[in-house]
Amino acid sequence: MDIPKIKYLRNASFQDKLKGFFLTISGLTIFNLEFFKQLFTLPIEIEQIKKHMSELGVKTFSIVSIMGFILGFVLALQSYPVLERFGATDFLPATVSLSIIRELAPILTALIFAGRVSSGIGAEISSMRVTEQIDAMEVSAVNPFKYLVVSRVIATTFILPILTIYVIMISLVGAFIAVIMTDNMSLIYFINAVVASISFGDFVPAILKTYVFGYIVGIAGSYKGYTADGGTEGVGRASTTAVVLASLLILIVDMVMVKITVWLWPSIG
Amino acid sequence: MMKNPIIEIKNLEKSFGDLCILNKISLNVFEGENFIVFGQSGSGKSVLLKCIVGLLTPDSGEIKINGKSVLNLSNDNLNNVRKSMGFLFQGAALYDSMSVRDNLQFPLIRNYNFTNDELTQKTITTLAMVGLESAIDKMPSELSGGMKKRIGLARAIITEPKIMFYDEPTTGLDPITSKEISVLILELQRKLNMTAIVVTHDLLCAEIIADRAIVLNKGDIVEEGTIEELTASDNKLLRNFFSHEIINQ
Numbered sequence: 001m002d003i004p005k006i007k008y009l010r011n012a013s014f015q016d017k018l019k020g021f022f023l024t025i026s027g028l029t030i031f032n033l034e035f036f037k038q039l040f041t042l043p044i045e046i047e048q049i050k051k052h053m054s055e056l057g058v059k060t061f062s063i064v065s066i067m068g069f070i071l072g073f074v075l076a077l078q079s080y081p082v083l084e085r086f087g088a089t090d091f092l093p094a095t096v097s098l099s100i101i102r103e104l105a106p107i108l109t110a111l112i113f114a115g116r117v118s119s120g121i122g123a124e125i126s127s128m129r130v131t132e133q134i135d136a137m138e139v140s141a142v143n144p145f146k147y148l149v150v151s152r153v154i155a156t157t158f159i160l161p162i163l164t165i166y167v168i169m170i171s172l173v174g175a176f177i178a179v180i181m182t183d184n185m186s187l188i189y190f191i192n193a194v195v196a197s198i199s200f201g202d203f204v205p206a207i208l209k210t211y212v213f214g215y216i217v218g219i220a221g222s223y224k225g226y227t228a229d230g231g232t233e234g235v236g237r238a239s240t241t242a243v244v245l246a247s248l249l250i251l252i253v254d255m256v257m258v259k260i261t262v263w264l265w266p267s268i269g
Numbered sequence: 270m271m272k273n274p275i276i277e278i279k280n281l282e283k284s285f286g287d288l289c290i291l292n293k294i295s296l297n298v299f300e301g302e303n304f305i306v307f308g309q310s311g312s313g314k315s316v317l318l319k320c321i322v323g324l325l326t327p328d329s330g331e332i333k334i335n336g337k338s339v340l341n342l343s344n345d346n347l348n349n350v351r352k353s354m355g356f357l358f359q360g361a362a363l364y365d366s367m368s369v370r371d372n373l374q375f376p377l378i379r380n381y382n383f384t385n386d387e388l389t390q391k392t393i394t395t396l397a398m399v400g401l402e403s404a405i406d407k408m409p410s411e412l413s414g415g416m417k418k419r420i421g422l423a424r425a426i427i428t429e430p431k432i433m434f435y436d437e438p439t440t441g442l443d444p445i446t447s448k449e450i451s452v453l454i455l456e457l458q459r460k461l462n463m464t465a466i467v468v469t470h471d472l473l474c475a476e477i478i479a480d481r482a483i484v485l486n487k488g489d490i491v492e493e494g495t496i497e498e499l500t501a502s503d504n505k506l507l508r509n510f511f512s513h514e515i516i517n518q
């Protein structure tokens with residue numbers, strides 16, 4: 001695998017930046033192809049995958065819990081007066097849960113996950129790169145890409161959907177608490193209203209896209225880490241640029257996938 | 270006695286951008302030989318080692334190991350060649366997320382079929398060779414610079430490679446440990462008939478282990494011969510390198 005090296009320039013001109021942009025695209029493409037090639041070669045580093053998954057869960061659990069609760073709480077608070085204006089407060093569970101499930105929980109969880117995780121992966125792998133640990137693996141005839149990158153990307157891909165479902169639950173709790181503070185809605189009514197309003201087309205595409213977001217977080221962090229150079233300064237650069245790259249890709253992919261979803265399920269679009 | 274060349278290098282060239290690091294280097298290293306590479310800081314010694322093991326791709330030239338070219342090998346074939354090699358990195362390059370035990374066992378678990386008992390046994394005997402059995406459950410961050418170097422050495426020799434590359438094995442060690450490491454390198458050569466390329470600035474170490482040596486300067490091999498021949502040379506660069514005098518060039 002030969003990934004084009006992007007030289008970091010302190011005073012990069014517009015041309016340099018443009019060149020860097022295209023090199024990143026071609027580098028990412030090669031990196032993705034390598035991932036799928038390595039994904040299907042044995043042995044599978046099961047132990048590593050398990051370790052990374054539990055670490056990722058522990059790392060992000062508290063931040064996404066707080067974010068989820070506040071998201072539901074604030075959304076319900078904000079929607080209440082608007083719906084009240086139209087005398088439609090009964091629709092509150094439906095509007096709030098639909099916004100959360102279809103868009104807000106997946107995208108916000110993914111962005112927070114990107115901030116926390118892709119920077120971590122970028123820093124871990126780049127520090128192994130600049131201290132020659134990746135070279136050491138290579139000369140000992142162990143495939144560092146498989147060991148470091150594939151296991152991490154599998155872990156991020158499968159943990160983010162779980163986190164997103166958890167965030168959806170927590171934010172619905174937050175929303176309910178906000179509602180009963182202003183209205184005397186019963187829990188049974190709230191749950192029934194939420195369940196009745198959600199359909200397959202709301203839930204499944206929303207969760208499916210989080211697999212892609214998880215994949216992006218893993219790949220962006222690994223790519224920036226794996227191609228790092230320039231000593232400890234390169235480590236810092238890898239971790240910050242990984243977050244930028246991951247967030248940007250998540251937003252772009254979200255836009256494309258929402259368009260596709262609306263096109264596939266026009267009835268609920 | 271003429272032995273087979275294990276490593277054959279012909280007209281090896283490597284530059285980074287406009288900077289030429291290796292300029293048509295040719296050398297042969299024979300079976301069971303300790304081959305020393307001297308040279309000033311920045312003269313391309315580490316780059317030379319990395320080209321041989323395939324971490325860097327040379328711009329042109331030929332590298333043969335056991336008579337077979339190692340440039341343009343497929344990943345699997347390259348890994349087969351690498352299983353017969355060990356590499357001690359200049360900065361030790363220990364895996365800092367793993368304990369010393371896991372560092373040593375990392376290649377063993379993945380490339381060989383040892384039982385758990387055999388793995389532990391091998392780890393302990395190899396650590397004993399570098400005098401650090403007590404460090405087996407430490408993390409790299411708990412080790413001193415010299416200890417890291419010795420663990421790096423243990424990790425490189427645990428697979429009993431036929432060819433070893435040492436990048437400054439004694440730099441940063443005290444004179445006593447440094448001598449012990451030199452003797453260890455010599456023992457490995459005798460016991461396992463190991464072929465080694467050793468990059469070093471340590472004349473004492475070189476005197477203990479060297480069969481032959483070269484001096485690299487600005488991308489060229491300035492001199493080749495035994496340590497006695499090099500230290501007795503009139504070449505200004507070599508006299509600056511090996512003697513106490515300071516000679517203006």
Ligand SMILES: Nc1ncnc2c1ncn2[C@@H]1O[C@H](COP(=O)(O)OP(=O)(O)OP(=O)(O)O)[C@@H](O)[C@H]1O
Binds near residue numbers: 310311313317359
């Ligand atoms: N990856 C790289 N990219 C660009 N230049 C490099 C790279 N690696 C090495 N160099 C340059 O190659 C030259 C030789 O480096 P090398 O590490 O081989 O020196 P050395 O002889 O091992 O020195 P030392 O004794 O200090 O370890 C240096 O000028 C260095 O700047």
Ligand SMILES: [Mg+2]
Binds near residue numbers: 315316
């Ligand atoms: Mg060096």
